[in-house]
Amino acid sequence: MRTLHTLSLVAALAVTPALAENKPAKSTPTPPPAAKAEPQSEKKPMSLHDLSANRLDGTSEKLxxxxxxxxxxxxxxxxxxYTPQYAGLEKLYQEYKDKGVVVVGFPSNDFGGQEPGSAAEIKKFCELRYKITFPMFEKVKTKGEGQSPVYEFLSRNHPAPKWNFHKYVVGKDGQVKAAFPSSVTPDSAELKTALDGALSQK
Known part of the structure; x- marks a missing residue:
């Protein structure tokens, strides 16, 4: 009986390593998924020339x-x-366009709801009433939620418009050189001085 017991013990010991070899390896803990990278914010325009806008007819134009x-x-x-300033702006454009100045209009309904018309209505009004020939763009938001990229850039380092017919003088390099409130008329000496100063710069 002792011999039989001994043989059984030896057989058991012989099987044990084989069983141990067949044991599945301990699973390595799966590392947690890497945190998703935050989407990079859109690059801010460095000049007016980095932007585009739609004309009143819907055509996109690179500034x-x-x-x-x-x-x-x-x-x-x-x-x-201040709507009669349209006439002064057209006169200023005719006076300065050959010197290298372009006037651009961005209709806005932000102040007093005073630009309720569609693009087609604005275009007709400007051409028939004031014979406007300078570039006119689609209606935009100049402030607050939904502010257009153009006005986000213009008001980055200068006051945002507080009413219609606020004016920004942008130099040849696409940087804002001066800003004027609505009360500064197109024929004012200070506006023309700012235009002349910007023209003298490279």
Whole structure:
């Protein structure tokens, strides 16, 4: 009996290593998934020339087309007390366009709801009432939620418009050189001085 017991013990010991070899390896803990990278914020425009905008007819235009020119940017409205400034802006454009100045209008309904019309209505009003020939763009938000990229750039280091017909003088390099409130008229000496100063710069 002792011999039989001994043989059984030996057999058991012989099987044990084989069983041990067949044991599944301990699973390595799976590392937690890497945190998703936050989406990079859109690169801020470094100049007006980095931006695009739609004309009143819906055509997209790169504002880099104005590179090398001085740009007078104005937020316009058709039913404002300052609306007659359209005439002065057109006169200023005719006076300065051959010198390298372009006036651009961005209609806005931000102030007093004074630009309620559609793009087609604004275009008709400007052409028939004031014979406007300078570039006019689609209606934009100049402040607050939904502010257009153009006005986000213009008001980054200068005051944002407080009413219709606020004016920004942008140099040949696409940087804002001066800003004027609505009360500064297109024929004012200070605006023309700013335009002349921007024209003298490279």
């Amino acid at each position: 880099s087309d104005f590179q090398g020119k001085v740009v007078l940017v104005v937020n316009t409205a058709s039913e404002c007390g």
